[in-house]
Amino acid sequence: MRRVVRLMAASWMSLALLAACSGTERSSPSPPRPDSAGVISFKRITIAIRGEPKTFSKKIDSSPSVPGGPEMEQLVHAGLAIQDGAGTLRPQLAEAVPSLENGLWTLLPDGRMETSWRIRPDARWQDGVAFTSADLMFTYTVASDKDIPEFRDVAFDSIEAIEAPDSLTLTVRWKNPFIAADTLFTQEMAMPMAKHVMELAYLQDKSTFTQQAAWNEEFVGAGPFRVREWIRGSSMVLDANPDYVLGRPKLDQIEVRFLQDINAFFANMLAHAVELNLGGRNISFEQALQLREGWDGRMEAKRSSRFVVYPQFLNPDPAVVADTRFRQAMLQAIDRQQLSDVLMPGADSPVAHVFLNPSEPESREIQASLVKYSFDPTRSAQLIRDLGYVQGSDGSIRDASGQRLSMEVRSGSDADLNTKIVLSIVDSWQRLGIGAEMVVVPPQRQRDLQYRANFPAFDMQRQPASIATLNGLYSSEARMQEANFLGRNYARYMNPMLDAQIDRYFNTVPWNDRMEIGRQIMRHVTEQVVWLDLFYDAQPILISRRLKNVTASSAEGALETWNGPDWDIN
Numbered sequence: 001m002r003r004v005v006r007l008m009a010a011s012w013m014s015l016a017l018l019a020a021c022s023g024t025e026r027s028s029p030s031p032p033r034p035d036s037a038g039v040i041s042f043k044r045i046t047i048a049i050r051g052e053p054k055t056f057s058k059k060i061d062s063s064p065s066v067p068g069g070p071e072m073e074q075l076v077h078a079g080l081a082i083q084d085g086a087g088t089l090r091p092q093l094a095e096a097v098p099s100l101e102n103g104l105w106t107l108l109p110d111g112r113m114e115t116s117w118r119i120r121p122d123a124r125w126q127d128g129v130a131f132t133s134a135d136l137m138f139t140y141t142v143a144s145d146k147d148i149p150e151f152r153d154v155a156f157d158s159i160e161a162i163e164a165p166d167s168l169t170l171t172v173r174w175k176n177p178f179i180a181a182d183t184l185f186t187q188e189m190a191m192p193m194a195k196h197v198m199e200l201a202y203l204q205d206k207s208t209f210t211q212q213a214a215w216n217e218e219f220v221g222a223g224p225f226r227v228r229e230w231i232r233g234s235s236m237v238l239d240a241n242p243d244y245v246l247g248r249p250k251l252d253q254i255e256v257r258f259l260q261d262i263n264a265f266f267a268n269m270l271a272h273a274v275e276l277n278l279g280g281r282n283i284s285f286e287q288a289l290q291l292r293e294g295w296d297g298r299m300e301a302k303r304s305s306r307f308v309v310y311p312q313f314l315n316p317d318p319a320v321v322a323d324t325r326f327r328q329a330m331l332q333a334i335d336r337q338q339l340s341d342v343l344m345p346g347a348d349s350p351v352a353h354v355f356l357n358p359s360e361p362e363s364r365e366i367q368a369s370l371v372k373y374s375f376d377p378t379r380s381a382q383l384i385r386d387l388g389y390v391q392g393s394d395g396s397i398r399d400a401s402g403q404r405l406s407m408e409v410r411s412g413s414d415a416d417l418n419t420k421i422v423l424s425i426v427d428s429w430q431r432l433g434i435g436a437e438m439v440v441v442p443p444q445r446q447r448d449l450q451y452r453a454n455f456p457a458f459d460m461q462r463q464p465a466s467i468a469t470l471n472g473l474y475s476s477e478a479r480m481q482e483a484n485f486l487g488r489n490y491a492r493y494m495n496p497m498l499d500a501q502i503d504r505y506f507n508t509v510p511w512n513d514r515m516e517i518g519r520q521i522m523r524h525v526t527e528q529v530v531w532l533d534l535f536y537d538a539q540p541i542l543i544s545r546r547l548k549n550v551t552a553s554s555a556e557g558a559l560e561t562w563n564g565p566d567w568d569i570n
Helices: 002-021 069-076 133-143 154-158 195-204 206-211 262-270 285-292 324-332 336-343 363-369 377-386 416-431 449-453 467-473 496-506 511-527
Strands: 044-049 081-083 089-091 105-107 113-118 159-166 169-174 225-231 235-240 253-258 298-311 406-412 435-441 458-463 532-543
Touching: 044 262, 069 225, 133 159, 133 169, 133 195, 154 159, 195 206, 262 285, 285 298, 285 416, 285 532, 298 416, 324 377, 324 532, 336 416, 336 532, 363 511, 406 416, 416 435, 416 458, 467 496, 467 511, 496 511
Parallel strands: 044 253, 406 435, 406 458
Antiparallel strands: 081 089, 105 113, 113 169, 159 169, 225 235, 235 253, 298 458, 298 532
């Protein structure tokens, strides 16, 4: 195996030399030259992502097909607060994050609450216009507009009113307690919009609002870097924002290359034409290990998201997918631990008995409530027989009419690891006698939300593993036609009683009371096998030794871009 790895690394090194010599590749920028005092006068780095973002908005570009999008948004934009690598909210455009301790978060006797924000006086948009509470009021108007579902968040249902007593102050009154109220106007809920840039487009035609160039090439944010140029299909260049509210970044310029082809990606890394990969989903753990054999940078891989198979709950084909016993059978037929051991050797990626990352503080509180399913093909076969299916003379599973049980398992084509996982799942289910078939969604259909929402039986994806994932269980988040097939409920599981429990969870501030509700939710989700969670992912970040203050996030596993202003070169 080690010999194979060396041969593969040598092959990629050859590609790297070809890439470095080929006139079709963008030439690597000249290294910064020190001035007479030995100080580097211009600091530029080159990073890469496997694909091209549609916009700088995580809300608009919600498709999982292009990794690195949320990180790009953090580089060019800013919210009132930003989540650091440990998952802690830090003030950004605001002077402080509301809390009970600082008095900016108040629980009222009648069950309502208030949060207050004070904007930093020197906050500016990248075109020099002052950032004010009017921008936040405009953002709230757009984000709560049902005609533009891309920005919708269930949190807005808890807001009673928003007031701006002056240009730097915002007060939010909530109908009921909401535990994530401090994430309002952040990347987690609704990033601020520049009223002076976007209001006219909003008033003229809401149907084209998200298609404006102001979301991409002409983006005006408030973050540490601003857009210099965006060459479609090739790359973009970001310049340091000298007016960034927390101080000018240490880097002067960042080039971002869009390298969809994995061989081109590896070639650029080995040729040192690229110093960093943005978005942990760019490459698999296995590919990163192979690349490390011929590269002198460092690799960081931290547990972050998880791999999950979504069952289709809305008119599934075959209909038996809607039966809990069948989903239990399908989950117990997969050797999830072996999958993790083979595909992520040496990584901390245990079996996922529920969507929540074991490192999350809520995880230890809910473990006893989980219904766990071990690898047991015999039990799977028995459950299928209990559903009235029989095994034919050819070993295939058939219903009472003799029709073979067949189904489709979809997955995106954005990662080699996804394909390997689905192939293993299909093989496991075929061993039971089921006619399982893998369907890889081609790149041209990745953004076809209607097609993605209407998968017939199962869809395998890599998804976040935080408590915020609970939002993906709301019935209102189901990807339906009336919502333009947007939303985080990929399985389209709709249960009003579960909706009410999730509401109670997010509206309960005391920790112990909230965890009791959390245990009830987790019991239901695992007992009903709402999602078939597989194992946690360790996403690799490849970092050149030339870079400093660059690291992978312990909370999300992707690259930490919240501290982009501190990135530097040795």
